[in-house]
Amino acid sequence: MKMIKNLTATVFAAAVSFVSVTCAQAEDTIKIGIDASYKPYAYVDPDGQLAGFEIELIEAVCSEIKANCELSNVPWDGIFTALETGTIDMIGTTVTMSKVRLEKNDASRMIYRVGFAFMVLEDADTSKGIEGLKGQAIGTIVGTQSYYDYIKSVLGADTDIRGYDTADAAVLDLDAGRIAAFQSDNLQLEQSYVSTGNYKLVGQPTFDPKYVGDGRAWFFKKGSPELVGKINKGLDAVIAAGKVDELGMKYFKTKLVTK
Amino acid sequence: MEVVAPYFSFWLKGAALTLGLSAASFPISAFLGLIVAFAAVSPSRPAALAAAMYINLFRGLPEIIVIFLIFYGSNIVLTMLAQPFGIQIGGTNPAIAALIALSIQFGSYAAVIFKDWMGVFPRGYTEAGLAIGMTRLQIRRRIVVPLLLRSATPALGNLFLVMLKISALASLIGVEELSRTTSIIAGSTREPLVCYLIAAGMYLVISAVSGFVQHRFEVAMERSI
CATH class of the missing domain: 3.40.190.10 (Periplasmic binding protein-like II)
Known part of the structure; x- marks a missing residue:
């Protein structure tokens, strides 16, 4: 019971100190x-x-x-x-x-x-750039319309796009070879995956407002x-x-x- | 696990706030409940009507709405009141808003518990009090309230556990109690599953401790008869 009393006192003390601080605000x-x-x-x-x-x-x-x-x-x-x-x-x-x-x-x-980019495995052949991904399965985040529009406009409307709930799930399939590339925002790709040394981006990310807003x-x-x-x-x-x-x-x- | 470990002191602060928030607002709601219950059974019609309105209103509203209304509503009202005087008010502290919201809301539940016990309160006790010349206030203070508190302890203990869990809703207005702390740590470490499992463990420990306190309280009550 004493502990509860102390806690109660702490909460009230915090409250009282807060009120005085806000009143003194410039x-x-x-x-x-x-x-x-x-x-x-x-x-x-x-x-x-x-x-x-x-x-x-x-x-x-x-x-x-x-x-x-x-x-x-x-x-x-x-x-x-x-x-x-x-x-x-x-x-x-x-x-x-x-x-x-x-x-x-x-x-x-x-x-x-935030730019859009395609990411592949480190040892993949990217000599042909984004063009080289045409006709292959591409993973992205499900439900993000701007991603789908971007993939279709650069790789063709009939591209096999696979939607994943999370980036981690897409990357697992990239590792397993079920998709040739994973498309997402460049910050997430660089910071979470490219920085591990196992992946690389295909060419440069695009920052065209037409796609990325x-x-x-x-x-x-x-x-x-x-x-x-x-x-x-x-x-x-x-x-x-x-x-x-x-x-x-x-x-x-x-x-x-x-x- | 190693990633999450350094966050424990931050986490325990959240757990302490969860316990503290409920521990602070529970006595208020019990007191409020007692007053409202007396008003509800009083012969005065306006008092009984007001009590019935309060009980029905807050028993019917979802806690989250009451919390939002009190927090954001008080900010709007404070700003409006302050404007003509040209002063700027910092806004309500979310923890205080949550404390007020929980107290008012759970006061209605407590009121129903007390009211039900008053309904089955043996008439003989009150009559005995009157017979030895006690005033109505004395009867309430010395006979009715102690007996009510004793019989209502199990139901009130239950209500406290509900309050502990409902208080997680305070996280939505930014009170850094256990739930909010957990989601912050989950986002900061990118280990959501581990974080939520640890939080579940902490909630269980808190309710076990409060269950133990309630048990000791009941035993002490039994002895005091």
């Missing part, structure tokens, strides 16, 4: 919500501290514009609701700029574009041009200084495309 604090459960984008290290690509980028931008940023770990499911209700001012998770999202929210400038950005409540302008200024400076390239190499083992 007006220029930017509350940023981020779902830190996606390694390497954003995650939690064993000490319970936030870490990852997005965290470091936010810290760089905030120190560039000398803003007081308050990061909190908000689950993805509720992150847009949190934005709408003013619980947070900005979504720090980099979100794909889809038409529907842009209608309802403001977005920062594009931070990076408008890239990823940070999101804000509709009608906050002041904040968006401030953040964009910081982003421009940080990107120009090569920070995104540096973080890309650190977390994704590849250079990020920021244009």
